[in-house]
Amino acid sequence: MIEFRNVTKYYDNGVLALEDVSFRIEKGEFVFIVGPTGMGKSTLLKLIYREELPTKGEVIVGGVNIARLTPHQVALLRRRLGVVFQDFKLLPNKTVYENVAFALEVMGYSNREIRTRVGRVLDIVGLLHKSNCYPSELSGGEQQRTSIARALVNNPAILIADEPTGNLDMTTSWEIMEFFRRINARGTTIVMATHNKEIVNAMRQRVISLYKGRIVKDEYNGSYE
Amino acid sequence: MRIYSVAFIVREAWKGLTRARITTFAAIGIIAFMLVLLGIVGYSFGIVRNVFTGMSGQLEIVIYLKDNLRPEDREILKSKIKEMEGVKEVVYVSKDEAWKRFKETFKGNKFVLEIMGKNPLPDSFEIKVEGSEYIENLAKTLMTLPGIKDIDVPLEIARRVNRLIAWVEFGGIVIVLVFIVVSLFVISNVIRLSFVSRMKELEIMQLVGATNFFIKGPFILEGILCGFFGGIIGTIVFNILVFLFNRYILSGFPLFSGLTAYNTINLSISLILFGMMVGGIGSVIFLERHLKR
16 A cells, blocks of 8 residues: 655755655554654655655555656545644635535535535534534634544545644544544554554554654554653 | 536635735735736827827828829829828829919018019929838839929938837837836736735645646636736726826827827727736746645
8 A cells, every 4th residue: 555665855955854764554554653753754644645755765655656646646646645634734714514525626526426425524523513613613623523524535545644633632632543443444544643652552553663764663563662 | 627626716716806805905906006007108108109100190292293294194193193002192282272372381571472483383292191101112103103293202201200110119119018027027926925825725725636727726717817807997097097188188289189099998908908817927926836746
């Protein structure tokens, strides 16, 4: 599903973000990317959804090398991925419903299709009753659930989450993780970057640890010390 | 493209326009202002050009006919000249008519009239031309015609007027071009200002896998709409200004009336189209700078 082959990434300003990173993630896996801030977690995720390109090495997502995609193919790749962020990235002037529908509108879905799909996914994340609220009227957890709904609405094969619980309190974080577990159980591959030790240790999933741009540990049923 | 896609782009563009009212008004206002200035520059240039071409249209060639020319031949000659390129009007002036005019001119000057004695003037044609640019060639052709004794061509004046018109045109084009570049710059920056607040929208669109058509469509359409509304407002203001100018300022110079009745319809349409074009280009420039791929 996702494969990194000896990936090195330097940013334009010369900062080394990843060095000789290799791993494979199979379909249906749940993988944590852990490590202190600034150790390359976000860069690794950005390479998966092709926000960045590797300086050296290859990144293969869904069987294609992301370095060889045209802008149009990049768009198509991203439709098969759902991405969730620490800061939610919701549009403040759109309601919950509109924020989720937006992802489908840009793909050219019909209005009827959009209504059923958005309704279904908002039901899954438990926000149907807040459809007409604006992000500013929601709690942090509800905002994150909205952004998860947006990420899931197109049934992506892979869900990428960059510190999704970073801005949330512990209870809400567990709520979000419970979602992820259910989504993963339905067959969606999940790659999540975090530095929340309790969550990682409790979930007992595969853990890839980064330190100074290198993989220092890659364990199934792993933990984060 | 599916109908939903087009509907989406139109809807998003309209939302963009109506949501951030202040920046939208600012953008439209500045576009209108630039277009009014551009219109005034274009209009002034048009007036100056009209004055000069009007002047050049007042130049005339006079040909003097041989005394023994029969009236039938004279008519043939006249119709021949009329068909030549650049000839606006041919007026026959008989020698009696010419003498009468001469005496009128020198009414107070007995000395001149006495020297002249009886009418020494020949029959002639006064040829009005469309513009000074025709004079040189016309003169050459006219001289080859039979039955002509002499020809009086304002050649030196024609050349000077031609040169003047060329300079006016050149200067006008340069000024208008400079102005177009300046307004392009200003307007694309204004458009940029009204879009900067929506960088997040661009980012999210890219993130959820919107193709370039979807990302750029609403922004470009919004820019074009801004340009269109700015163009409409600018054109209205511009035409009011022209109306006031003609009514209260130009009417004080009867000398210019007729020469300066300059049609603003073409200029107005050009202004609106230019506004739309610049709005669109402004959006494209913004998107090229800020879309990462």
